[in-house]
Amino acid sequence: MKTDENLLKQLSTWKAEMELPPRFQANVWTQIAARESNRRSSFWKLLCERFARELYKPHMAAAAITFSLTLSVGAAYLNAQDSNALAGKKLEARYMETINPLAHTNHSA
Numbered sequence: 001m002k003t004d005e006n007l008l009k010q011l012s013t014w015k016a017e018m019e020l021p022p023r024f025q026a027n028v029w030t031q032i033a034a035r036e037s038n039r040r041s042s043f044w045k046l047l048c049e050r051f052a053r054e055l056y057k058p059h060m061a062a063a064a065i066t067f068s069l070t071l072s073v074g075a076a077y078l079n080a081q082d083s084n085a086l087a088g089k090k091l092e093a094r095y096m097e098t099i100n101p102l103a104h105t106n107h108s109a
């Protein structure tokens with residue numbers, strides 16, 4: 001195959017001069033960000049829709065109710081433990097005041 005030297009010479013000197021529209025680069029990045037946002041929101045939307053569909057099934061609804069009740073009872077138990085410990089400390093301090101001999105004497109003398 002013989003190459004045309006005149007064609008090669010013209011191709012080597014040819015330059016494409018094209019003017020980009022105003023704010024082209026900014027618009028490209030805006031479109032990329034919008035697509036990323038849509039992809040993220042669609043992922044969460046699909047996840048929530050699937051979760052809602054699964055809750056319509058009786059065994060999944062029962063599992064969700066059981067989980068939430070267990071979580072609630074556990075949180076209430078931990079809160080009650082803290083409250084009972086605080087009440088126990090207060091009762092202990094009041095008892096110690098009742099049996100302390102110095103608390104019953106008059107120190108004003």
